[in-house]
Amino acid sequence: MAATDQHTQQLSATQLLGCVFLPFGIGYLISDLLRTVNAVIAGRLSVELDVSAGELGFLSSLFFLAFALCQLPVGMLLDRFGPRRVESLLLLVAAAGCLLFASARGLTGAAIGRTLIGIGASACLMAGFKAFALWFPAHRLATLNGYLMAFGALGGVAATRPVEAFLQLSSWRALFVLVAIGTVAAALLLWVRVPERTASTVPVPFRAQLQELAAIFRDRRFLAAAPTTFLTLGLAMAILGLWAGPWLRDVAHFSTTEVAQTLLWMTLSYVASLAGWATLAGRLAARGVTPLRLAMLATLLLCIGTALFALAPVRFAGLLWPLYALAAGGTPLLYAGVTSTFPAALTGRVNAALNLLAFAGAFILQWLIGEVVGWWPTGDYGYAPRGYQLAFGVLAGIQLLALLWLAFGWPVTARHGEIGRAVCPAAE
Numbered sequence: 001m002a003a004t005d006q007h008t009q010q011l012s013a014t015q016l017l018g019c020v021f022l023p024f025g026i027g028y029l030i031s032d033l034l035r036t037v038n039a040v041i042a043g044r045l046s047v048e049l050d051v052s053a054g055e056l057g058f059l060s061s062l063f064f065l066a067f068a069l070c071q072l073p074v075g076m077l078l079d080r081f082g083p084r085r086v087e088s089l090l091l092l093v094a095a096a097g098c099l100l101f102a103s104a105r106g107l108t109g110a111a112i113g114r115t116l117i118g119i120g121a122s123a124c125l126m127a128g129f130k131a132f133a134l135w136f137p138a139h140r141l142a143t144l145n146g147y148l149m150a151f152g153a154l155g156g157v158a159a160t161r162p163v164e165a166f167l168q169l170s171s172w173r174a175l176f177v178l179v180a181i182g183t184v185a186a187a188l189l190l191w192v193r194v195p196e197r198t199a200s201t202v203p204v205p206f207r208a209q210l211q212e213l214a215a216i217f218r219d220r221r222f223l224a225a226a227p228t229t230f231l232t233l234g235l236a237m238a239i240l241g242l243w244a245g246p247w248l249r250d251v252a253h254f255s256t257t258e259v260a261q262t263l264l265w266m267t268l269s270y271v272a273s274l275a276g277w278a279t280l281a282g283r284l285a286a287r288g289v290t291p292l293r294l295a296m297l298a299t300l301l302l303c304i305g306t307a308l309f310a311l312a313p314v315r316f317a318g319l320l321w322p323l324y325a326l327a328a329g330g331t332p333l334l335y336a337g338v339t340s341t342f343p344a345a346l347t348g349r350v351n352a353a354l355n356l357l358a359f360a361g362a363f364i365l366q367w368l369i370g371e372v373v374g375w376w377p378t379g380d381y382g383y384a385p386r387g388y389q390l391a392f393g394v395l396a397g398i399q400l401l402a403l404l405w406l407a408f409g410w411p412v413t414a415r416h417g418e419i420g421r422a423v424c425p426a427a428e
Contacts, residue, residue, distance in 0.1 A: 057370020094120025146278025234361020
């Protein structure tokens with residue numbers, strides 16, 4: 001029952017939270033559950049599908065590959081057709097992917113299912129951002145975006161101890177069938193509950209959109225932030241979404257229950273940190289501290305954490321992983337830090353371009369970690385600590401180089417530069 005603009009103008013703030021924030025929050029929650037659930041079921045997938053560490057990393061990372069490839073088209077679709085229609089229909093694709101994944105008997109079927117899940121979930125975050133931009137005042141967007149990510153991260157919480165408890169009673173295949181049903185319900189909720197509203201501006205012609213995208217990819221600010229976005233956001237998703245679980249099993253020698261419990265605390269820390277970093281950014285903005293500076297601090301902390309795990313700190317593993325997640329919650333501030341320096345008319349496509357890099361990074365890094373770890377199998381689908389040490393150590397070093405590239409390559413005096421004047425002169 002999509003309402004007209006005239007009717008929805010009369011909705012209160014509370015009604016907007018119920019009709020806009022909550023439905024998109026549920027969609028993103030499902031997306032985050034599907035992104036991270038393989039960390040808990042990794043051992044079962046290895047056994048039932050008979051896959052190696054490299055194949056497991058590739059299988060899980062297909063979500064990120066599909067997600068990344070869809071970002072730019074999804075951004076254009078959201079501008080053209082609105083977030084309600086786009087996310088509702090794509091969630092049905094995710095539900096079909098869940099059913100196919102649940103019925104897979106080998107790597108091929110599971111890979112197709114995982115790819116469809118990634119395609120179907122590709123609009124969940126950007127659709128929420130787009131809906132908030134349509135419905136809420138601009139000064140509330142940074143906080144709402146942070147709270148959306150925190151709410152969605154509850155899906156990652158559900159993918160830890162609750163999933164492990166479910167697996168004690170049933171199978172991972174039954175789990176994906178239930179998630180498919182819930183995904184269809186979320187799609188229906190979006191379609192029926194979210195009021196319709198279109199942007200007041202005239203849509204940009206397709207050719208002009210492509211020209212603006214090309215200009216974004218050439219911009220000095222984007223080029224300075226690109227390596228850190230790829231490595232920091234991508235590595236955080238790759239590790240928290242999959243390799244934290246196998247590390248706890250193979251390096252710290254945690255039991256299945258202990259792994260699930262640690263992942264639960266880790267994910268709760270991530271949820272709290274997303275909201276905490278967003279709140280901190282809002283308060284420090286008045287003192288001249290930009291979101292980009294906070295994102296760089298979070299990146300440095302994450303780099304230190306990655307290096308620590310390369311040293312295999314088994315004794316403190318149960319504490320360090322939640323701390324690692326606390327640092328990871330600050331890295332999405334890169335989005336606000338970069339897009340705030342571009343004209344408003346371009347921020348949607350800047351976000352999409354950054355998201356493309358982040359999920360491309362997650363796909364490649366999650367896969368490569370599996371390939372490196374797989375060089376030292378120990379039997380029973382386990383792997384020696386040296387593989388994790390090599391993978392995490394090398395990535396920590398590269399991550400530090402990317403942070404230095406951002407720190408010294410960012411044009412500190414540039415704001416709404418040549419891209420706004422040459423490509424979108426009206427945007428400023």
